[in-house]
Amino acid sequence: MKHFKLALLLSFILIFYVVSGIFLAEQSLHLPKRPISQAAIERARKLGARDVEINSFDGTRLRGWYFVSNQGTGKVAILLHGQGDNRTSPLGFVPFLLAHGYDVLTPDSREHGLSNGDIATYGLLESQDVHQWEKWVVAERHPSRIVGLGESMGGAILLQSLKGDSILSAAVAECSFASFREIAYDRLGQILSLGPLFAKTALRPTIEVGLLWAQMRYDQPLGKIAPKQSVENVRIPILLIHGDHDTNIPPEHSREIAAHNLNIAVWIVPGAGHTGAYKTAPAEFEQKVLSVFESGKDDSQKGAK
Numbered sequence: 001m002k003h004f005k006l007a008l009l010l011s012f013i014l015i016f017y018v019v020s021g022i023f024l025a026e027q028s029l030h031l032p033k034r035p036i037s038q039a040a041i042e043r044a045r046k047l048g049a050r051d052v053e054i055n056s057f058d059g060t061r062l063r064g065w066y067f068v069s070n071q072g073t074g075k076v077a078i079l080l081h082g083q084g085d086n087r088t089s090p091l092g093f094v095p096f097l098l099a100h101g102y103d104v105l106t107p108d109s110r111e112h113g114l115s116n117g118d119i120a121t122y123g124l125l126e127s128q129d130v131h132q133w134e135k136w137v138v139a140e141r142h143p144s145r146i147v148g149l150g151e152s153m154g155g156a157i158l159l160q161s162l163k164g165d166s167i168l169s170a171a172v173a174e175c176s177f178a179s180f181r182e183i184a185y186d187r188l189g190q191i192l193s194l195g196p197l198f199a200k201t202a203l204r205p206t207i208e209v210g211l212l213w214a215q216m217r218y219d220q221p222l223g224k225i226a227p228k229q230s231v232e233n234v235r236i237p238i239l240l241i242h243g244d245h246d247t248n249i250p251p252e253h254s255r256e257i258a259a260h261n262l263n264i265a266v267w268i269v270p271g272a273g274h275t276g277a278y279k280t281a282p283a284e285f286e287q288k289v290l291s292v293f294e295s296g297k298d299d300s301q302k303g304a305k
Helices: 002-029 038-046 089-099 126-141 153-161 180-192 195-201 204-218 252-258 282-295
Strands: 050-055 061-067 075-080 102-107 145-151 170-174 238-243 265-269
Touching: 002 180, 002 204, 038 089, 050 126, 061 126, 075 089, 075 126, 075 153, 089 102, 089 145, 102 126, 126 145, 126 153, 145 153, 145 282, 153 170, 170 282, 180 195, 180 204, 180 252, 195 204, 238 252, 238 282, 252 265
Parallel strands: 075 102, 075 145, 145 170, 170 238, 238 265
Antiparallel strands: 050 061, 061 102
């Protein structure tokens, strides 16, 4: 009887880890879409937005807005939104970028907004989507310079895109995670209010089962997602921004990313929460972002294919 009870307990624990891991994986891959409000559309139209769309490398239809600066400098900024958000999230950045001569592209990430896609992969597929948008910009606008700014998941996608066929001249990532595995532990600890240490120990099998499920069911190795490794050999100017009050993605993630490339600058913003740097310190935000963008070389054309 004693052995039976022990076997029953172990079976229950095993079932818990498997079921909870699969559940978390499915929740992470299949995100609810936030609708684009009419108010946001009207705001974008006032800024001159026009609808744009492309087919990505795998045929997925991606959509976004393109804003044209009246200064004709040839500079273009690509703005990437966070998890569960859409192209309306970066609208606050558009006016100051237009004022400084940057055209602006705000795409919906795959499986977000009005873009198609079956799953969100946190950079595995999306980083290649960024390259497709870069090629579209080159073909349509013939820019002198293309730069990128991403928030949260968008920041992580942006950093991962730098490892491949990127033609970006500079990049700014606000509140990026260092690796998917690390943020998964952090997020699970936050959900349960038990902290990341508990998630990394008692709930480690849950995370690992979830990562295995994503690999086996969808052929997506989420456990290999690591922006910190993607930046290791990147030579363009990179600025990481993080609020010191960020309880969603702790600022240690940005510090860890920067540790993999000594040329990366980090700005920890006092009093700012998750992706709250612009609201907390708007003048300094604009100055630092534009400084990084302007320090990039005007060589976006060379990587066009």
